[in-house]
Amino acid sequence: MLNSLKKKSSQAVFVNRNNQIPAIPAIKLNKLTLVLLACFASLLLLAFAIPPSKPIQTHKNIQLQMPVQPLLSLVASNPEDETIWQNLVIKKGQTLSSIFDDLDLSQTLLYNIIHINKDAKQLTKIYPGATIAFARDKKGGFSKLKYRVSETQELVVKQIDSSLSTEMIVHATESQVQTANGTITGSLFNAGKKSGLTDAMVMKLASIFAWDIDFVLDIRQGDTFSLIYEKIYQNGEFLRDGRVIAASFTNRGDTYKAVSYDDGNGWSYYNPDGRNMKKAFLRAPLNFSYISSNFNPKRFHPVQKRVKAHRGIDYAAPRGTPVFAAGNGKVIKAGYNKYNGNYVFIKHPSGIVTKYLHLHKRKVKRGKSVKQGQTIGTVGSTGMVTGAHLHYEFVLNGVHRNPRTVKLPKASPLAKSKLQPYKLYATPLFSQLDSISVNKVALQKTTHNKES
Numbered sequence: 369m370l371n372s373l374k375k376k377s378s379q380a381v382f383v384n385r386n387n388q389i390p391a392i393p394a395i396k397l398n399k400l401t402l403v404l405l406a407c408f409a410s411l412l413l414l415a416f417a418i419p420p421s422k423p424i425q426t427h428k429n430i431q432l433q434m435p436v437q438p439l440l441s442l443v444a445s446n447p448e449d450e451t452i453w454q455n456l457v458i459k460k461g462q463t464l465s466s467i468f469d470d471l472d473l474s475q476t477l478l479y480n481i482i483h484i485n486k487d488a489k490q491l492t493k494i495y496p497g498a499t500i501a502f503a504r505d506k507k508g509g510f511s512k513l514k515y516r517v518s519e520t521q522e523l524v525v526k527q528i529d530s531s532l533s534t535e536m537i538v539h540a541t542e543s544q545v546q547t548a549n550g551t552i553t554g555s556l557f558n559a560g561k562k563s564g565l566t567d568a569m570v571m572k573l574a575s576i577f578a579w580d581i582d583f584v585l586d587i588r589q590g591d592t593f594s595l596i597y598e599k600i601y602q603n604g605e606f607l608r609d610g611r612v613i614a615a616s617f618t619n620r621g622d623t624y625k626a627v628s629y630d631d632g633n634g635w636s637y638y639n640p641d642g643r644n645m646k647k648a649f650l651r652a653p654l655n656f657s658y659i660s661s662n663f664n665p666k667r668f669h670p671v672q673k674r675v676k677a678h679r680g681i682d683y684a685a686p687r688g689t690p691v692f693a694a695g696n697g698k699v700i701k702a703g704y705n706k707y708n709g710n711y712v713f714i715k716h717p718s719g720i721v722t723k724y725l726h727l728h729k730r731k732v733k734r735g736k737s738v739k740q741g742q743t744i745g746t747v748g749s750t751g752m753v754t755g756a757h758l759h760y761e762f763v764l765n766g767v768h769r770n771p772r773t774v775k776l777p778k779a780s781p782l783a784k785s786k787l788q789p790y791k792l793y794a795t796p797l798f799s800q801l802d803s804i805s806v807n808k809v810a811l812q813k814t815t816h817n818k819e820s
């Protein structure tokens with residue numbers, strides 16, 4: 369207790385002293401000032417001797433110590449090497465040439481650096497948001513610069529006795545395999561967060577099952593997921609998410625499972641039968657992430673589920689949300705009328721036509737071929753509507769069908785010669801997925817017993 373109090377007050381005094389610093393040089397130390405200072409100091413001591421009724425709010429003080437938006441920061445990155453690096457984050461509109469100007473470095477130097485070799489030429493590809501760092505020699509001239517060329521490569525340019533050279537430093541990454549599972553109670557993103565997944569990983573997970581599950585309208589409370597995935601680390605620190613190695617998703621009682629596998633033509637996801645997860649049509653022609661991040665998931669409660677008599681599905685979504693072609697095909701109509709607003713119709717193989725109405729903008733023209741997942745327009749409220757939404761229709765041989773439930777031909781399984789090695793690889797992963805979800809159920813039961 370005493371210890372913690374001590375810590376608190378010393379911290380507070382420290383912060384306060386810091387705030388006083390700018391005032392001190394202005395004060396001439398005559399007798400009167402000394403007396404005033406002594407009075408002030410004792411007042412300060414009194415103030416901190418009395419325990420404050422509220423916890424001391426250091427938040428404000430800390431903010432005062434922070435420079436506003438540091439554009440330049442000076443960092444000695446390595447204590448052994450005393451190089452002081454000046455880190456610059458490249459802003460929109462900035463060029464290497466303007467940066468050299470700003471730093472009083474000559475254009476000749478820049479020219480010479482870029483022409484050292486192929487590695488140095490990478491500097492011409494700098495982009496806003498990237499970081500470039502400079503170091504000076506004792507006379508203030510150029511000595512080094514470093515620039516992260518890629519996730520694993522860092523270019524260092526050095527000048528020693530007016531001769532320039534480069535070095536490419538490799539920052540190796542390593543991947544760690546992790547497992548996670550979750551049950552949806554609110555939104556998929558919330559469930560993901562509770563299971564330690566980033567939003568990006570949740571989107572990766574959903575994209576695996578986008579041909580089977582409509583993540584906009586069909587996600588329900590009680591849906592579950594399990595996954596085995598990679599996390600990428602660099603120098604012992606988390607860098608980014610890696611691949612999803614295997615995943616399962618149970619939606620309204622139906623379980624879908626997939627394993628990532630390279631059959632020799634690149635990586636793809638396959639189900640336990642060795643069929644590619646990709647099918648001719650996506651279940652929803654827009655990305656759920658736009659909707660769940662901006663809209664209350666309760667909007668999509670079954671009661672409000674809208675498969676109306678008007679033979680289409682309405683996806684309430686913010687204006688500007690990209691709308692995808694549900695499958696490969698050709699644009700047969702793209703236009704405007706007062707009922708449909710901006711609309712796009714796409715003809716696909718096997719007598720299927722998909723229709724997208726009330727678009728804010730059309731992004732394709734009549735006669736164009738489109739690929740599955742390609743953006744063909746954005747959600748809007750054009751035509752006879754009350755609010756921004758996408759009206760989506762799926763027509764098979766002239767008959768309207770529900771795109772979320774219509775049976776679509778399955779992808780053909782891997783060739784026999786590839787099926788055996790696939791099963792050898794995938795079977796243990798599928799059982800691991802099962803054991804992850806089983807553990808979860810067991811865990812829930814234990815907690816329940818404790819509570820009761």
Ligand SMILES: [Zn+2]
Nearest residue numbers: 680681682759
């Ligand atoms: Zn509609």
